[in-house]
Amino acid sequence: MNNLRQVAKSQTLLLNEQSRNIEVSGREIFKFGFGQSPFPPLPAAVDALRVHAAAKDYTPVQGLLDLRARVAAFHVDAFGLRARAEQVLVAPGSKILLYTVMAAFERADVLIPAPAWVSYAPQAKLLGHTPIRVATSFEQRWRATPEAIADALRRKSDAGVPSLLVLNHPGNPDGLSYTSSELEAIARVCNRHEVLVISDEIYGLLDHRGEHVSLAAYYPERTIVTGGLSKWCGAGGWRLGVAVLPHELLGDFSETLVGIASETYSCAPLPVQMAACEAYQWNSATRDYLAHQRRVLDHIGQITARQLIKAGVNLHLPTGGFYLFPDFTPFADRLHRAGIHSSQALCERLLADTGVALLPGDAFGMAPDHLCARLAYVEFDGAHALAVSRELRLDRPFDDAASHVLFAKTVRGTLRLTQWLATL
Numbered sequence: 001m002n003n004l005r006q007v008a009k010s011q012t013l014l015l016n017e018q019s020r021n022i023e024v025s026g027r028e029i030f031k032f033g034f035g036q037s038p039f040p041p042l043p044a045a046v047d048a049l050r051v052h053a054a055a056k057d058y059t060p061v062q063g064l065l066d067l068r069a070r071v072a073a074f075h076v077d078a079f080g081l082r083a084r085a086e087q088v089l090v091a092p093g094s095k096i097l098l099y100t101v102m103a104a105f106e107r108a109d110v111l112i113p114a115p116a117w118v119s120y121a122p123q124a125k126l127l128g129h130t131p132i133r134v135a136t137s138f139e140q141r142w143r144a145t146p147e148a149i150a151d152a153l154r155r156k157s158d159a160g161v162p163s164l165l166v167l168n169h170p171g172n173p174d175g176l177s178y179t180s181s182e183l184e185a186i187a188r189v190c191n192r193h194e195v196l197v198i199s200d201e202i203y204g205l206l207d208h209r210g211e212h213v214s215l216a217a218y219y220p221e222r223t224i225v226t227g228g229l230s231k232w233c234g235a236g237g238w239r240l241g242v243a244v245l246p247h248e249l250l251g252d253f254s255e256t257l258v259g260i261a262s263e264t265y266s267c268a269p270l271p272v273q274m275a276a277c278e279a280y281q282w283n284s285a286t287r288d289y290l291a292h293q294r295r296v297l298d299h300i301g302q303i304t305a306r307q308l309i310k311a312g313v314n315l316h317l318p319t320g321g322f323y324l325f326p327d328f329t330p331f332a333d334r335l336h337r338a339g340i341h342s343s344q345a346l347c348e349r350l351l352a353d354t355g356v357a358l359l360p361g362d363a364f365g366m367a368p369d370h371l372c373a374r375l376a377y378v379e380f381d382g383a384h385a386l387a388v389s390r391e392l393r394l395d396r397p398f399d400d401a402a403s404h405v406l407f408a409k410t411v412r413g414t415l416r417l418t419q420w421l422a423t424l
Contacts, residue, residue: 007122019357030413032375033347033357035172035323038382039234039296042279042289049238049275059267061258063090063242067273070280071242077282078205079214081225087245089257090276092268094202094228094241099123100264101198101224101243102164104256111152111165113144115325115364115372117172117200132156133365134165138314138327142174143182146189153193165190167215168200170207170320173364173374175301177319180213187219197223203321205232205290208298212320221248229272231321232290233279234382238272292389296382297322299398300407304377304414311418322378325361328371334424335371342368354416379410 023029040046062068068088075081091097102110102123110124113134121131134144134152144167153163167186170177178186190197197215204212204227216223228241245254261267279286301318308315314327328335328346340346343360350356361372385406392398398406 005126007126018351022351022355028355029351030354030356030409030416031379032377032410032413033359035374035376036236036378037231037234037322038378038380039293039386040383041229041235041238041275042233042286044281044285045229045233045235045275045279048278049271052271052274055270055274057270059270059273061262061267063088063268064270064273064277067277067280070277072244074280074282075225075244079212079217081214081216081244082220082247083244084247086250087247087254089243089245089254089261090268090273091241091243091261092239092265092272093230094200094226094243095119096265097226097241097243098166098198098200099127100257100260101226102127102129103260104253105129105162105164108162108164109156109158111149111163111195112365113142113148113167115142115171115173115361115366115374116166117168118359118363120166121365129164130157130161138316138329141176141316142171142325143176143178144186145182146185149186149189149195150193153195163193163195165195165197166200167197168202170203170212170318171323172203172321173323173359173361174316174325175318175321175323176316177207177212178215180218183213183215184218187215190219190222195222199223199225200227201225202227202231206294206297206322207320208294208301208318210291210294216244216246221246224249229276229279232293235275235279238269238275240268240272240276289386291394292386295394296385296389297377299403300377300380300410303403303407304375304410307411307414307418308375311421313421322376324375324377325364326358326373326375328373328421331421331424332371338424340371343371343373344368346371347373350417350420354420356413356417356420377410377414379413380407 019029019031069085071088072083075083108129110129112120124131132152134148136142199215225244230236305317343362347358347360358373362368
């Protein structure tokens with residue numbers, strides 16, 4: 001058919017399907033490409049979902065009032081933000097909320113750091129907006145600096161078009177966070193240029209030290225904080241996302257978002273909203289659940305990163321979430337001699353030669369010839385890891401024997417990768 005939009009399938013989902021197909025053939029695959037939480041959902045949320053499985057009614061588009069009140073209180077308790085129920089919008093996943101916020105504008109320039117999550121730029125393009133990349137570097141820990149944001153704003157073709165910045169931390173694909181001073185500096189430049197920020201904090205509760213700071217703490221008047229159950233609550237397939245709007249955007253803007261929602265997804269599923277009511281409670285059970293996840297992720301993240309750094313890969317130790325963003329630039333000459341000149345070719349060869357599945361850097365907005373990739377270190381049994389962690393005091397690390405059992409496949413896959421690099 002003519003005049004169809006050119007929309008590529010999400011590379012994350014595509015890689016997961018390719019890995020499954022190879023695995024069916026009997027080969028061992030190390031699925032480091034798909035970023036899904038390995039942990040089971042919070043038990044109280046599972047119980048609530050079971051109890052309310054037969055609930056079938058439509059809910060208010062904005063979400064159940066009780067859930068919105070709990071989400072607001074949760075953000076106050078967990079992150080110290082100012083929030084009330086009327087500022088919260090609930091949807092079937094945070095992904096559609098990002099799209100809805102962008103869709104509120106007829107035209108917009110969307111500033112997106114490189115690297116950044118794979119769907120930000122395609123969503124902007126689908127809406128007819130102009131994506132503008134904010135340059136980062138390994139030396140700057142892949143952080144979007146105020147100077148880089150200001151440079152991106154100078155590249156706007158029309159100063160009268162609204163500017164949106166999508167900021168994600170802890171980051172996908174880099175596993176890194178911003179410091180308070182970095183956030184303050186970003187807030188100043190955004191305030192000066194009246195930039196609306198979508199602060200994607202879906203991994204905020206998985207900061208490995210439990211010290212996540214929201215940009216909204218420094219720029220509350222124009223920061224929309226998005227999150228959901230997929231990462232910290234291990235419930236990606238439930239599709240439950242939340243957005244906390246600034247009080248200053250209530251009125252025309254929030255009504256526009258609700259209008260778009262009413263004409264597209266209608267509402268989030270009622271049984272999942274009921275489950276989320278149990279998840280969004282800042283009680284001892286939730287805090288304990290998070291503390292053990294963080295301890296597990298920090299432990300295996302450090303092991304994996306240190307293996308790669310020792311092998312000569314450019315890499316920063318992770319501080320949150322469950323990703324690494326290895327930069328293979330030190331191996332560029334050897335990779336070129338092997339006929340590998342792009343991140344796509346690098347990942348294809350790695351999968352074919354070793355069974356290690358990584359997602360290429362160009363999926364995250366990097367130049368195709370930049371030899372980098374995302375590694376999700378979640379190839380382990382999360383339920384077992386949580387059980388072992390709970391047997392230990394939180395101030396005690398996993399011993400070598402426990403690590404060997406719990407994270408054997410992640411460690412083995414990382415070893416396959418480093419051995420392959422050594423043979424180039």
